[in-house]
Amino acid sequence: MELVFNGRKYSVRTEVNSLTASIEGMLPLVLKLSRSADHEYYTSLQHKVSVDGAESTSHVKAGWIYFFKDWNAIALNFKETEIAPYKVYVIGEVTGGIDKVLTGEGQNVEVEITE
Numbered sequence: 001m002e003l004v005f006n007g008r009k010y011s012v013r014t015e016v017n018s019l020t021a022s023i024e025g026m027l028p029l030v031l032k033l034s035r036s037a038d039h040e041y042y043t044s045l046q047h048k049v050s051v052d053g054a055e056s057t058s059h060v061k062a063g064w065i066y067f068f069k070d071w072n073a074i075a076l077n078f079k080e081t082e083i084a085p086y087k088v089y090v091i092g093e094v095t096g097g098i099d100k101v102l103t104g105e106g107q108n109v110e111v112e113i114t115e
Contacts, residue, residue, distance in 0.1 A: 001024065001027070001092065001113060001114070002114045002115070003065075003076075003094055003098070003111055003112070003113050003114075004111065004113075004114065005098060005101065005109065008101075010094045010095060011096065012065065012093070012094050012113075013093045014092035015054065015090050015091065015092055017052070017054045017055075018049075018053050018054065019050060019051050019052075019053075019067055019089055019091060020054075020091055020092065022049035022050050023067075023074075023091065026045070026046075027115050028112060028113065028114045028115070029112065030111075031074065031110065031112075031113065032108060032110050033074075033076060033109050033110070034107065034108055035106070035109075036075075037081075038079065039060070039078065039079035039080075040075045040077045040078065041075070041076045041102065041105075041109055042068070042071075042074060043073060043074060044071055044073045048072060049067065051069055051089045054067070054089040054090065055090045056087040056090075057087065057088060057089075058082060058084040058086060059080075059082055059083075060077045060080065060081055060082075060083055060088060061077065062077055062078055062079050062080045062099035063094050063095075063097070064077050064090070064091075064093050064094065065077075065091040065092055065094060066089060066090060066091060067088060067089040068088050068089075074091070075088060076094070076111070078099040078102035079103070
C-alpha cells in the first residue's frame with residue numbers, strides 16, 4: 001500500500017488480515033482527514049470493513065494507521081499515546097517520517113491511499 005501526502009509518496013507496511021484486504025479492495029481512496037486529540041488525523045470510510053483476525057490495541061504509535069470500528073474510521077497517528085479505554089485495529093506502519101510532517105499541519109489534510 002502507498003500513501004501520498006502533499007505530493008510525496010510514503011510506503012505502508014500493512015498487516016496481513018481481513019481488515020487490510022477490505023481496505024485494499026476500496027483503493028484508490030482520497031481521504032479528507034480531520035485533526036483530533038493532538039495525536040491523529042481521522043475520517044470515516046464509506047463502506048464497512050471486516051476486522052476478523054486484526055490485532056487491536058489501546059497504545060497507538062506515531063506514523064501508524066489504525067481503524068476505529070465504532071466509527072468505521074481510519075486514523076493516521078502522528079504522536080505515540082495511550083487511548084484506553086478505546087481500542088483500534090492495526091492497519092500498518094507508514095515509512096518515511098510522515099508523523100513528523102503531520103505534526104505541523106493544520107486542522108484538515110488530504111491523503112491518497114493507493115495499492
